[in-house]
Amino acid sequence: MKQCQLEYEDNSTTQLININDLANPFTNGNISEWELNHLLRSTPSLQHLCITFGQSIDTKLDRVFPIPLITTLKLDFNGSLLALTSILQNMPNLLHLKLETETINLNGNQWKQILIDYVPKIKIFRFLMKVFSFRHNYTEEQLEDFLDTFRTPFWLDEHQWFIRCNWPQHINKNQWSKTTCPTARDYNSYDRVMNVFYKGCIDNLTLLPRCFPNIRRLTLRFPCNNHFWTIIPTLDHLTSLNVIETRKNSRSEFLLEDLLNRAPRLDFLSVDAILFLSLVQLNISYTSLRRLQLKHYRARMNRYMNATQCSILADSLFGHQCEVLEIRVENRTIILDLVHKMHNLRALNCECQDDNWSNNSLLCSKDELVEWLRNSLPKTYLVNRHQSHLVRLWINR
Template identity: 70%
Template sequence: MQLESLSNEVFHDLFEFLDPIQLIHAFEGLNTRFDQLLFIYFRSYRLDFRSISKLNFHLMCEQYLPLIIDHISSLCLSDDDETPQLSEHLIPYNLTLDEFTHLKSLLLQKIHSSDIILNIITDCSYLSYLTHLKIIECHYTHDKNSKQLISNIWRLIKLTHCTLDIIFEYGLTFVGLSIISTSIKYLSIKNFIFSSIELNHLLKSTPYLQYLCITFFGESTNIELHRINSVPLITNLKLHFNGSLNSLINILQSMPNLLYLTIETGTINLNGNQWKKILIDYIPKIKIFRFLMKILLFKHYNIEEQLEDFLNTFQTSFWLDEHQWFVRLDWPKHANKVFVIYTLPYCFNDTYVIYQNRWSRTTCPNVHDYNSYDRVTNVFYKGHIDNLIVFPVYYPNIRRLTLRLPFDNRFWSIIPTLDRLISLEVIETRENSRSESQLKDLLNRAPRLDFLSVDAMSFLLLAQSNITHDSLRRIQLKHYRTKTNRYMNVTQCSILADSLLGRQCEVLIIRIENRTIILDLINKMYNLRVLNCECQDDNWTNNSLLCSKDELVEWLRNSLPETYFISRYRSRLVRLWINRKIK
């Protein structure tokens, strides 16, 4: 009764924080007021189908989606391991994207069917409110329609934010693109390497761009550059650059009003004085400049003296007083001929490899400033960092961690907290008590951990110790500690299934000796909703593609309820999307 005393506006605010499926499960049918709140007045559903169970997907499509389809503002679709071929499962429910009439944001992830991607984007032309589109980690295999896909995206009249992370198997070109987008202002493109010609055609087709993020591989110094036309509206550029200095100048000349520049490069060796001249001459309005350069040492003697001289060029009044742009220079121990220099605070959030430096300096007046690398979320900790005299650096916000066990004594001073960690991958484990203890410690310190990838033998030791973890729901078991037995047997799988971690597991990736183990795992692991497995007794070969039937897949379909979805994926891997109520 106290809950119902809250106003409708308060309920709307609360509903924003809840998963739509859980929200409808909790309040649908409770009374007339809540039904009206859910299906009439609440108009901001955000549906994320990337980790939905097959049962809930069925309920959503058949019962709830028709009631709220014109209330949905954001939609995420994926064909990854947790929701195999999900986009195809919309078809039996006669659901097409054009029915999401108030959709503002769409994300497509890990979809590897060119026809599905193209059909979805074609349907987007009917969406009058769509402003944000992300297509990430997708594979486009069609040899003719790649330009058609880009043209259809460019035709979306309201689209302002576009992120494309697509591998085009047969290539892509922006040359000859006849469609001009008058709406796209923020554009990020990965897995495509631009030349000056390609970049010029891209900019011609998006004249209202304000933000651009691309990878550029420029022509050599001996090739005449294709002049890039001026694009005065661009104020923010993020560039992964592998080209000549002339190519870089050619790009910057075309963006005279640039205010924010972030560049990562390994092909230009510019010191502080040279950068100063380029910034003043070509982008004089610049406010924030961030870079990371990997530079080949000029000489192989007096190396520390070279590094000091190079660093001194970033300690002039232009850098320290006028702009307060500080840099750090590292000479990694594993790279004898290369040093790395970057601006502070560190602003790159791709996978960061923590390595040992033999020499490190900063231009910050206080060497302890900017030691917290807050934007780094993915870390590969290589170790060993013992007995190293460097400025203390730590990473407080990592979400994905890759490492070897055991790690060294400096680990916890460099990575002081795992409060945000959601993914842990152990790529090597030495068989000793220290490795086992450290793995337990990692799990205990990571309250949000969702995914664990580890050697099967290491996991079985965890399982037999009755360790628990409230949030861990996805497990990948690998076999790097043994060269002979790379498949888990019945006894080992029984230990897994009967363990506390096994009982709560929802997504499992595993190699097993015999297909009958699949039935046992599904029967015992009652929270399991996705099983990706490789069977030793699988007779599948590349020649099986010529056959009309897949023997293992057919056996599973005959042995399991027809509501389960079973498919072959990446040669020997079989994926099962399990349809049952979660206890």
């Protein structure tokens, strides 16, 4: 195995995921220190690692098994500095490091020392620090002093690594944004940004012109303003779209249709159920779209789809190509209808209104809805309860 992605957190839903180059990927409820080190010992050729660490890492991980061949590490890290250095010191040949953290706040001099001491061969270092320790009354002079620690020869001359420091307007009276890059305006195209949450309101757009031409995942709050296509000029690489609509808008259908028409590689869509139904009735085909999560932003009172609505979905062009669906339905017979009509469906996550299961039912060994589905579907189907109100079906036709 040469590539691995995993999550390390202290809760019952943590999963070991996306293990490439293995015949049978596997999952695990909690990843202990022993299990993590066992994985590392079992993969001596591991070169690329993507891992998420929660704060529990500080109490559960005292040491990491050395991984001398690893060259690429992507970390979403919320542990302590001691835990981070424990990881890095066991990767002496690391060349590429990407780090996102909310718990570590270091200046340029401190980062320099860590990189020299623990990963001296590093070539590419990208990081995002969400700094919460700065006081709200920080002056621009103090922020400049912080930025100056990244203006040393180590950062600018030896590696040509540049950073940007953003001080939001809701914290300071004026939005403050500066970079160590001497040609800042040449770098307003953030072509390495893959994940964007667009809320529809950007302050000081003329002061901070930005462009994201290569995004893969987009979360978008409807309705979006006229600046959207200036900031995100193309959706050619988009694979995942999450649309949040807090109130009904007459232009929502047009906006959604326009987005889907511009996204030829879109594979996953999360959207309001009523909004999506209005679109599928136009019988438009979006050939790349395979996974759908239906939410209920508009229907405040009734958050479950009835048999007629589900039939419209299943009989549509999209219904014939959908492979993964998450949906809320009024009754369990609708589940059987969806499975029967949607011939390419491989996985169905559903919440059923006539499901009597609750958290108190954990004391009971029998899950009435799950048992009913198992008895009503072929034995090759796998049915289990994923969460307290969510039932998951794996469909093997």
